[in-house]
Amino acid sequence: MADLLTHVLFAYILLTASGWISSWIDRRWVVIGMCGSIIPDLVKVGWLLDADTVSALLHAPFSWGAFGTLTGVTLVSGAVAVFFKPGFRTKAYSMLFLGGSSALVLDGLRAYADYYSNFWLYPFLIRPPTPNLYVSSDIRVSVFAVLLAVFVFTVDRIRQPTTETPLTKPEG
Amino acid sequence: MIRKLLVSTVLVSIVLISGVHYDAAIGRHSPYPSDEQLATEYGEHIGEQTLVFGDVNSIDRANETMSITVDSDEGPVTLRVTGETPPVRPGGVIQVFGTLHENHEIKASNTVVVERETTSRASKILLSVAGALLALIAFFGHWRINWETVSFVRR
Numbered sequence: 286m287a288d289l290l291t292h293v294l295f296a297y298i299l300l301t302a303s304g305w306i307s308s309w310i311d312r313r314w315v316v317i318g319m320c321g322s323i324i325p326d327l328v329k330v331g332w333l334l335d336a337d338t339v340s341a342l343l344h345a346p347f348s349w350g351a352f353g354t355l356t357g358v359t360l361v362s363g364a365v366a367v368f369f370k371p372g373f374r375t376k377a378y379s380m381l382f383l384g385g386s387s388a389l390v391l392d393g394l395r396a397y398a399d400y401y402s403n404f405w406l407y408p409f410l411i412r413p414p415t416p417n418l419y420v421s422s423d424i425r426v427s428v429f430a431v432l433l434a435v436f437v438f439t440v441d442r443i444r445q446p447t448t449e450t451p452l453t454k455p456e457g
Numbered sequence: 458m459i460r461k462l463l464v465s466t467v468l469v470s471i472v473l474i475s476g477v478h479y480d481a482a483i484g485r486h487s488p489y490p491s492d493e494q495l496a497t498e499y500g501e502h503i504g505e506q507t508l509v510f511g512d513v514n515s516i517d518r519a520n521e522t523m524s525i526t527v528d529s530d531e532g533p534v535t536l537r538v539t540g541e542t543p544p545v546r547p548g549g550v551i552q553v554f555g556t557l558h559e560n561h562e563i564k565a566s567n568t569v570v571v572e573r574e575t576t577s578r579a580s581k582i583l584l585s586v587a588g589a590l591l592a593l594i595a596f597f598g599h600w601r602i603n604w605e606t607v608s609f610v611r612r
């Protein structure tokens with residue numbers, strides 16, 4: 286997958302630009318989308334706790350890969366959204382899910398030697414075709430994401446220097 | 458508070474359980490022999506196409522061959538790749554798509570260099586840590602934790 290920094294910046298770029306069109310998304314919610322983009326990278330828990338170790342505990346084959354799929358993003362977004370106040374949960378869930386999905390789509394553009402990406406649409410067991418745009422260790426992707434994020438940040442600050450739209454629901 | 462923790466735990470547990478199903482399901486739906494099958498029953502798959510991820514051991518550009526090691530639950534599998542020698546160094550990681558031949562040889566029809574050399578992995582880890590920190594700093598710039606209700610509230 287793309288590195289986590291690129292995932293986070295890609296979510297920032299998409300959601301901030303969307304906020305220029307819709308007042309529903311302001312900076313307060315963009316940052317939640319940025320956190321959502323981390324969800325597929327939870328597969329990297331496997332760097333700390335090897336899947337084989339979990340397999341041995343469960344007495345069954347196991348993969349952390351499910352976190353990096355539509356299933357992982359859908360459920361983990363819910364697991365985090367419950368910690369927001371009831372009036373904000375739907376919006377928080379939407380932002381987390383959008384951020385997570387943006388990371389999945391970005392990973393779906395990654396190069397595979399057979400031109401099909403991985404099973405990121407799980408529970409749908411298909412490998413969508415990939416345009417083979419980049420490999421995960423390609424630093425140019427990260428540099429491009431940083432430059433674009435700086436551009437979007439600058440435009441956003443010019444459009445709206447400091448203020449944010451008020452919360453639409455009372456905070457409990 | 459208990460209800461929130463319970464719901465959250467249940468949702469994460471479902472993802473963990475789906476990790477068992479995911480591992481089995483992708484194996485069944487993959488059109489290629491698994492790494493474990495290459496380790497234990499290579500001979501039964503000669504002539505089939507495969508996609509493998511492997512660590513590069515050595516490269517012989519003059520003869521257009523590479524030696525790679527594919528990690529599997531049944532132990533490492535060393536394969537000789539012919540037909541392509543992409544710009545990668547020993548220690549790097551590569552994807553090979555090709556046809557299996559006798560004597561653990563893959564005739565590559567396409568390759569993708571995942572990590573050109575060992576140091577690529579370190580830079581990926583560093584960028585990932587930077588990404589996580591950026592997201593968390595941005596988040597806690599706008600939100601804080603209310604420990605009494607165990608919830609995220611606006612700053």
